[in-house]
Amino acid sequence: MFENDLCREAWPILRGMLREGRLPRIALKRCQERGMPFWVHPDDMALLRSSPVARDEILVDVLMRALKSFRRKALVEGGWNPDYRGGRGASCLTTYFVGQCIWEFRRVYTTWAKNRQRWAELHTLYDGSEETARENPKLFGRLLAAGYLSEPEAAVLSTNFADILIEQPAVTQAVISLTIEGYDDTDIADELNITHAAVRMRKTRFRKALYDAARERRIWIPEQLHTKAGTRRTQRGAA
Known part of the structure; x- marks a missing residue:
């Protein structure tokens, strides 16, 4: 049940990040820091900033993937620790989940972009x-x-x-x-x-x-x- 609440809390945050272009930029930065190949086409970036439909479409899959990895990393493997005493202190569960969504953006976007290109090609042919x-x-x-x-x-x-x-x-x-x-x-x-x-x-x-x-x-x-x-x-x- 709490996972539904988590999604409801994260949804407007993630939509806002997509609308402002921050979510792709953060994902790109994280991937570059770890040497992971990732690139967001400028046209896709513009579409995600301008189209509520495109944002909702990609966020549905981001949330679905993030929920699976969240259960494994945060709950089973103990990746989230409310008693963490590091420099920034412990993050709240929603913040941790949003971070997980940012990690999943790379895979979801890549699939979404390929499908968009595929359907555009088919639509042009028909x-x-x-x-x-x-x-x-x-x-x-x-x-x-x-x-x-x-x-x-x-x-x-x-x-x-x-x-x-x-x-x-x-x-x-x-x-x-x-x-x-x-x-x-x-x-x-x-x-x-x-x-x-x-x-x-x-x-x-x-x-x-x-x-x-x-x-x-x-x-x-x-x-x-x-x-x-x-x-x-x-x-x-x-x-």
């Missing part, structure tokens, strides 16, 4: 045509145009829904398309080579945009994306 999807079913089979889907799914991917979806990053489009097709989070994560946490975060972000549009009676939210019975009732009333 021109939205059925011909391209047919020629590359392994890569683009999940991003076929609405007319290529079955009738219920085609109805879901109406103009308004598609307008909202097309504004999202390519990987988010793939997550939502797979969700509509009935895939669960585990299958989606495996299919797209991303973490379960990243799948949930992208769906949560997209739901908010959809719920706003549903309240304005512009779209109908697919059954697979419902999370609350109240949402269904609200939609029925709007219809």
